[in-house]
Amino acid sequence: MRVELDNLTKSWDEVIGADSITLDIADGELVAFLGPSGCGKTTTLLMVAGIYKPTAGTISFDGQVVNEVAPKDRGIGMVFQSYALYPHMTVFGNISYPLRLQKLNKGVIKERVQTVADMMGIGDLLERKIAQLSGGQQQRVALGRALVKEPQLLLFDEPLSNLDARLRLTMRGEIKRLQEDLGITSIYVTHDQVEAMTMADRIAVMSKGVLQAYDVPEALYDRPKTLFVAAFVGNPPMNFFDVEVMRVNGDLRAKSDAIDLVIPHDRGEKAAAVDGKVIMGVRPEDVDVVDDASPAAEGLTLAGEAVVVEPLGREDLVGISINGVDLRVLVDKTRGVRVGDTITLVFNTSRAQFFDPETEASLLWA
Amino acid sequence: MTQQIEEEADALARAAVGAPGPQRRPLGRRVRSTASAYGFMAPAVALVLVFFVASGLLLLILSFTDLSSANFSRAWNFIGLDNYERLFTDPFFPKIARNTVFYVVTTLIVFNLGLALVLALVTTSIPRRAGFFFRLVWLLPRLTPSVVYILMWQRIGAGDPFGIYNQIVPEFLGASGGNLIFGGSPWAFVILTNGFNGASFGMIIFTSALESIPKDLLTAAKVDGAGTWRIIRDIKIPMIKWPLLFIATYQTLSLLTSFEYILLLTEGGPGLFTTEVWALTSYKRAFATYFGNSQWGYGATWAIVLVTIALLLAVAYVKLFRFNELIEEPRIENL
Numbered sequence: 001m002r003v004e005l006d007n008l009t010k011s012w013d014e015v016i017g018a019d020s021i022t023l024d025i026a027d028g029e030l031v032a033f034l035g036p037s038g039c040g041k042t043t044t045l046l047m048v049a050g051i052y053k054p055t056a057g058t059i060s061f062d063g064q065v066v067n068e069v070a071p072k073d074r075g076i077g078m079v080f081q082s083y084a085l086y087p088h089m090t091v092f093g094n095i096s097y098p099l100r101l102q103k104l105n106k107g108v109i110k111e112r113v114q115t116v117a118d119m120m121g122i123g124d125l126l127e128r129k130i131a132q133l134s135g136g137q138q139q140r141v142a143l144g145r146a147l148v149k150e151p152q153l154l155l156f157d158e159p160l161s162n163l164d165a166r167l168r169l170t171m172r173g174e175i176k177r178l179q180e181d182l183g184i185t186s187i188y189v190t191h192d193q194v195e196a197m198t199m200a201d202r203i204a205v206m207s208k209g210v211l212q213a214y215d216v217p218e219a220l221y222d223r224p225k226t227l228f229v230a231a232f233v234g235n236p237p238m239n240f241f242d243v244e245v246m247r248v249n250g251d252l253r254a255k256s257d258a259i260d261l262v263i264p265h266d267r268g269e270k271a272a273a274v275d276g277k278v279i280m281g282v283r284p285e286d287v288d289v290v291d292d293a294s295p296a297a298e299g300l301t302l303a304g305e306a307v308v309v310e311p312l313g314r315e316d317l318v319g320i321s322i323n324g325v326d327l328r329v330l331v332d333k334t335r336g337v338r339v340g341d342t343i344t345l346v347f348n349t350s351r352a353q354f355f356d357p358e359t360e361a362s363l364l365w366a
Numbered sequence: 367m368t369q370q371i372e373e374e375a376d377a378l379a380r381a382a383v384g385a386p387g388p389q390r391r392p393l394g395r396r397v398r399s400t401a402s403a404y405g406f407m408a409p410a411v412a413l414v415l416v417f418f419v420a421s422g423l424l425l426l427i428l429s430f431t432d433l434s435s436a437n438f439s440r441a442w443n444f445i446g447l448d449n450y451e452r453l454f455t456d457p458f459f460p461k462i463a464r465n466t467v468f469y470v471v472t473t474l475i476v477f478n479l480g481l482a483l484v485l486a487l488v489t490t491s492i493p494r495r496a497g498f499f500f501r502l503v504w505l506l507p508r509l510t511p512s513v514v515y516i517l518m519w520q521r522i523g524a525g526d527p528f529g530i531y532n533q534i535v536p537e538f539l540g541a542s543g544g545n546l547i548f549g550g551s552p553w554a555f556v557i558l559t560n561g562f563n564g565a566s567f568g569m570i571i572f573t574s575a576l577e578s579i580p581k582d583l584l585t586a587a588k589v590d591g592a593g594t595w596r597i598i599r600d601i602k603i604p605m606i607k608w609p610l611l612f613i614a615t616y617q618t619l620s621l622l623t624s625f626e627y628i629l630l631l632t633e634g635g636p637g638l639f640t641t642e643v644w645a646l647t648s649y650k651r652a653f654a655t656y657f658g659n660s661q662w663g664y665g666a667t668w669a670i671v672l673v674t675i676a677l678l679l680a681v682a683y684v685k686l687f688r689f690n691e692l693i694e695e696p697r698i699e700n701l
């Protein structure tokens with residue numbers, strides 16, 4: 001099912017939950033709503049579900065405006081962070097509830113519940129009370145309940161946030177596989193950008209009720225249109241520097257008190273045209289730590305001091321201070337970086353981002 | 367000092383539950399930890415002992431005598447089971463028993479549970495402030511002494527030429543006046559007066575229970591396809607099962623022993639025992655017989671039988687509604 005949101009807005013007196021959200025979701029696509037807490041993800045989702053009535057704007061399913069359609073007639077299934085299972089019913093009672101409301105005959109209900117439960121790997125738990133299940137099992141029941149009525153649209157509101165890290169990884173894969181196999185259009189709300197990047201066909205990044213960007217994951221990562229998107233997408237987050245981009249002997253150089261780096265022309269032209277400071281962004285993986293500055297890296301090399309070392313397992317996340325300017329880089333464990341070490345850094349400026357400090361818009365992609 | 371209090375409390379609590387006292391006080395940790403538990407129970411136990419067990423026993427003894435205002439200066443005259451025989455062979459006994467069941471069941475189902483639930487459901491479905499205001503207004507009679515509340519209704523419904531109703535309705539609406547209490551249905555008047563006030567207790571309890579149902583559950587039910595009625599039936603009512611059963615139990619018992627509404631509104635009339643209930647009979651026999659003769663012994667008999675029924679009902683409710691499922695074993699183990 002195709003879903004279109006057109007200038008969708010929800011406000012309560014003073015508070016704006018969602019502000020003129022416009023986006024379209026193709027049939028069978030999984031779209032993630034990504035953003036920090038309170039940015040309006042749940043609000044938007046609940047409008048799509050029909051629980052909240054939009055203050056303005058429209059929601060269309062397959063070209064039909066559904067603003068006035070009751071939740072039960074929208075053909076949706078929903079999964080919640082809290083699972084929202086009915087505690088006084090058994091697993092069977094929970095999964096069969098949507099079908100019982102449709103007044104299907106008992107045999108059909110039993111068969112469909114069993115099929116879905118088997119698919120979710122909880123086929124032998126049907127007689128259990130909800131309180132007798134683990135968190136992971138409960139989430140499978142919730143998923144089963146959402147799937148059993150064969151919805152046209154699946155809505156997930158942070159479904160994995162209550163699970164431990166390992167289980168989250170497993171469930172992430174399972175949900176994605178199920179969604180692809182069944183080809184159900186889905187909206188997946190999360191504040192975990194790894195979840196969004198790995199699962200979604202496209203990601204809608206939101207902030208303070210406003211849709212900041214809507215694109216495929218690689219595009220958001222490589223070509224962020226706003227400072228917010230650049231900062232929010234990617235883990236560990238992008239490093240930012242206040243610099244002035246200027247022409248020196250036909251080269252473009254990003255300069256500040258602490259920094260002086262050569263920037264390729266295709267990256268820096270627009271930034272150079274700005275009169276005054278711009279914000280330069282460099283991802284941690286675009287900075288290499290080397291033993292000695294090579295002549296080839298002339299104009300791309302800076303030296304700093306390690307101030308924090310966080311072991312991540314395979315790599316260390318090292319906080320470095322370059323004359324008082326802080327950045328974070330990923331360093332191979334074998335280098336054995338220690339706090340206080342002097343580090344030589346080579347910047348891959350051909351992947352640097354530039355933003356206007358006033359509008360926070362990209363000087364490359366906007 | 368503390369030790370002494372604990373020991374006394376221990377003895378008291380043991381006496382209350384009929385447990386044998388310790389022969390030699392063992393010094394094990396177990397005993398000491400249970401002793402402090404009994405210590406905490408002691409105030410409640412003392413209250414029950416003085417105000418329920420002691421007065422109950424007194425009443426029981428009284429019910430085997432013919433003590434009345436005519437012979438109270440003489441020694442108590444024990445007459446065996448005569449009072450009980452008299453009670454069960456009283457020609458109005460079946461009527462009073464039926465009245466009591468009717469009064470309790472109707473008020474309970476229609477008002478204390480039914481109306482209370484409706485009020486709670488409605489006031490939690492409208493905007494919060496409106497719901498709060500509505501409940502506040504409905505609670506006002508509870509802030510008034512119930513006698514004042516009852517007398518107000520009594521004045522409103524009183525017969526010609528009194529009664530507020532009589533002053534207003536014939537004058538402005540052209541309908542004929544009359545005695546609202548006796549002219550209409552006396553039962554309806556009594557039950558309405560009691561029920562409107564009685565519903566507010568359940569209303570408050572149910573409201574807080576309804577408001578503590580997680581929002582996600584209601585959203586899930588809507589998405590699953592449930593309409594208002596199915597949400598009430600399948601989600602809300604099962605989720606407030608315990609408060610419902612509690613109110614049912616509590617109100618049954620308090621209705622069984624309440625008679626002030628009937629006493630003040632109809633005195634059990636009109637005519638013979640039309641609205642007389644058990645507790646009122648007991649009160650009348652003991653304190654307000656027409657011939658100026660208070661039959662304390664006979665009144666006590668009515669009270670004892672009623673208390674027995676109430677106790678049996680309480681046990682039945684606890685068993686039937688399985689209230690013990692609510693009580694979990696303490697998680698903290700005694701070390």
Ligand SMILES: Nc1ncnc2c1ncn2[C@@H]1O[C@H](COP(=O)(O)OP(=O)(O)OP(=O)(O)O)[C@@H](O)[C@H]1O
Pocket residue numbers: 012015016017018035036037038039040041042043044191
């Ligand atoms: N019923 C409501 N009444 C008033 N304000 C609300 C209501 N629901 C949400 N809001 C406000 O709207 C904004 C967006 O809330 P929303 O629940 O959509 O955030 P979210 O992105 O889902 O956050 P989280 O990640 O914490 O779940 C918040 O500022 C919130 O306070």
Ligand SMILES: [Mg+2]
Pocket residue numbers: 041042043157
């Ligand atoms: Mg949310």
